[in-house]
Amino acid sequence: MSFPWAEQYTPVNPLMKWVDDRLPLPRFVYNAVGAGYAVPRNLNYWWNFGVLSGFALVLQLVTGIILAMHYGANAGVAFDSVEHIMRDVNGGWLLRYAHANGASFFFIVVYIHIFRGLFFGSYKAPREMVWLLGLVIFLLMMATAFMGYVLPWGQMSFWGAKVITGLFGAIPVVGEPIQTWLLGGFAPGNAALNRFFSLHYLLPFVIAAVVILHIWALHIPGSSNPTGVDVKGPQDTVPFHPYYTAKDGFGLGVFLIIYALVLFFGPNMLGHPDNYIPANPMSTPAHIVPEWYFWPFYAILRAFTFDFFFVPAKLLGVLAMFASILLLFVLPWLDTSPVRSGRYRPLFRKFFYLLLVDVAILGYCGGAPAAEPYVMISQIAAAYYFAHFLIILPIVSKIERPLPLPNSITEAVLGHEPAAVAAE
Amino acid sequence: MATVETSETAVSAAEGEGVRRRDFINVAAVAFAGVGAVAVLPTLINQMNPSADVLAAATTEVDLSAIKPGQAIKAVFRSQPLFVRQLTPKEIAEADARPVASLRDPQSLEERTQPGKKQWLVTMGVCTHLGCVPLGAGEGEVRGEFGGYFCPCHGSSYDTAARIIKGPAPKNLEVPEYKFTSDTAILVG
Numbered sequence A: 001m002s003f004p005w006a007e008q009y010t011p012v013n014p015l016m017k018w019v020d021d022r023l024p025l026p027r028f029v030y031n032a033v034g035a036g037y038a039v040p041r042n043l044n045y046w047w048n049f050g051v052l053s054g055f056a057l058v059l060q061l062v063t064g065i066i067l068a069m070h071y072g073a074n075a076g077v078a079f080d081s082v083e084h085i086m087r088d089v090n091g092g093w094l095l096r097y098a099h100a101n102g103a104s105f106f107f108i109v110v111y112i113h114i115f116r117g118l119f120f121g122s123y124k125a126p127r128e129m130v131w132l133l134g135l136v137i138f139l140l141m142m143a144t145a146f147m148g149y150v151l152p153w154g155q156m157s158f159w160g161a162k163v164i165t166g167l168f169g170a171i172p173v174v175g176e177p178i179q180t181w182l183l184g185g186f187a188p189g190n191a192a193l194n195r196f197f198s199l200h201y202l203l204p205f206v207i208a209a210v211v212i213l214h215i216w217a218l219h220i221p222g223s224s225n226p227t228g229v230d231v232k233g234p235q236d237t238v239p240f241h242p243y244y245t246a247k248d249g250f251g252l253g254v255f256l257i258i259y260a261l262v263l264f265f266g267p268n269m270l271g272h273p274d275n276y277i278p279a280n281p282m283s284t285p286a287h288i289v290p291e292w293y294f295w296p297f298y299a300i301l302r303a304f305t306f307d308f309f310f311v312p313a314k315l316l317g318v319l320a321m322f323a324s325i326l327l328l329f330v331l332p333w334l335d336t337s338p339v340r341s342g343r344y345r346p347l348f349r350k351f352f353y354l355l356l357v358d359v360a361i362l363g364y365c366g367g368a369p370a371a372e373p374y375v376m377i378s379q380i381a382a383a384y385y386f387a388h389f390l391i392i393l394p395i396v397s398k399i400e401r402p403l404p405l406p407n408s409i410t411e412a413v414l415g416h417e418p419a420a421v422a423a424e
Numbered sequence B: 001m002a003t004v005e006t007s008e009t010a011v012s013a014a015e016g017e018g019v020r021r022r023d024f025i026n027v028a029a030v031a032f033a034g035v036g037a038v039a040v041l042p043t044l045i046n047q048m049n050p051s052a053d054v055l056a057a058a059t060t061e062v063d064l065s066a067i068k069p070g071q072a073i074k075a076v077f078r079s080q081p082l083f084v085r086q087l088t089p090k091e092i093a094e095a096d097a098r099p100v101a102s103l104r105d106p107q108s109l110e111e112r113t114q115p116g117k118k119q120w121l122v123t124m125g126v127c128t129h130l131g132c133v134p135l136g137a138g139e140g141e142v143r144g145e146f147g148g149y150f151c152p153c154h155g156s157s158y159d160t161a162a163r164i165i166k167g168p169a170p171k172n173l174e175v176p177e178y179k180f181t182s183d184t185a186i187l188v189g
């Protein structure tokens, strides 16, 4: 994409010119993340998290490919090979902690990125496709992280695999054959471990491909901004480089500091100690929990403890869990307010914060044992989650009276329209 | 391509509408490629199913002689836990006293055991909710509110006939196919 006023690529280096004439890759990069991409001048730090997600993906790819050089994807040796990485491989402990915590940080930045979109209405026209592709990435990430967690073949790995593939067993009639088919056996074993490794290696590259589509789709209309007001002219934008490369670079520095703190001072803080016990198909850990980033969904899964008409509780939980994510695919059509940014939507904003609290409660309950009062709290919180999107948002969009929008991005930044606009 | 298309449109414009030889070749070629693609699918899908060695290890023999009334053991069947339990007369009476119609998955103790061997309860040790191993077969493990098995994962409680009474599990613990090879031994699978 480009606004007509975006800078054009003119190679200075003769080699670059030679390449660009034959394969316009330098031009492509320049227009995608260089000075050729015109970006609203008022982006705040919430807009850093896209680049941070991209960084986290690269981090996982690099550390993962190195881990794969030392890891043995066989149920007989997997656990020991991870211990071998931890104890014997030079710097192996660091690489493994970098990868395991990298997954957590990947989810942290992606969740912030998603909630940024929810607050500032980034999912609305003309950026629906950006949002939909983002959700595809999110689903792929969840699959990748789940399969990655199985690889160390500890107790949580094994039982996580069993419980999650057990979800498919809830489907009537074909469920059990599907589960056996997914696992290549009657319980997780060597066959399952091998295929999970194969896919865990593959999916991040699929994610990288979808990320490219995501950014491509974004660059058609260009980035939104905290006011949600469309770009009207050159005075509203600045080139991506050097303005946002610098701003993103600063954000990356902060990210790396926090990441390093966890990596060096609490590398097992986000993990579960039971995963340092080798997988044992004969004994279930007292309390099976997935990784923290799945807790809200796990809480929704467990919220269904009663049958509804002829649908068994187990199937309901599974359906609700998948629905909680699939629901986000229709969000652009549920929120019909023409105003994008939550800044100018006083009522929407209150419900947005309530949703944040609700998801935090779900997350807490998902990590807690399956006992009262957590089950009841999850039930209420899960009901509210669905109500937010299916009932509250459509109604709020209809009845809300938004605050007056600024006339332009520049006016929002400077408090007045510069003379340049009048001159045009 | 472009030239072919132009000449095609030119031809069809000249000949008018209707099925032409070229349409037939088109459909035939695409159909041929389609059938080819579908033909390889079963192999691609079926390779994921349990392999021959996994299926070969699909029967298990269990010696019952050491299991006293009230005791249970865990064996391995198809790499999953198998619970073999000798019920006490009291446990049998408890199971029989429960009205079958009131159950989530209605089955009597008779239907879940072999004729004349009502005290031998053989079930999978796999919770029918999401597949955890319920507690209650091991020495000193809790057996839950109903004296059978208790699944710690999401709190399903089974009675002394391993039937689901409370919690999210939809079904009773599965009774695998098995037969008595002697009075004190069974062959499962």
Ligand code: HEM
Pocket (backbone or CB within 6 Å): A057, A060, A061, A062, A063, A064, A065, A066, A067, A068, A071, A082, A096, A099, A100, A103, A106, A141, A144, A145, A146, A148, A149, A150, A151, A152, A200, A201, A203, A204, A205, A207, A271, A275
């Ligand atoms: C989307 C990006 C990725 C995510 C979210 C992810 C996530 C994970 C997680 C959660 C684990 C378990 C960590 C543990 O508890 O030890 C793991 C392990 C592993 N991953 Fe990844 N991963 C990603 C990319 C990759 C890539 C590209 C490779 C390259 C093949 C890879 C190779 C491995 C290996 C070999 C292990 C097992 C060693 C270990 O447990 O530390 N990962 N991954």
Ligand code: FES
Pocket (backbone or CB within 6 Å): B127, B128, B129, B130, B131, B132, B151, B152, B153, B154, B155, B156, B167, B168, B169
């Ligand atoms: S797996 Fe047993 S209650 Fe969920």
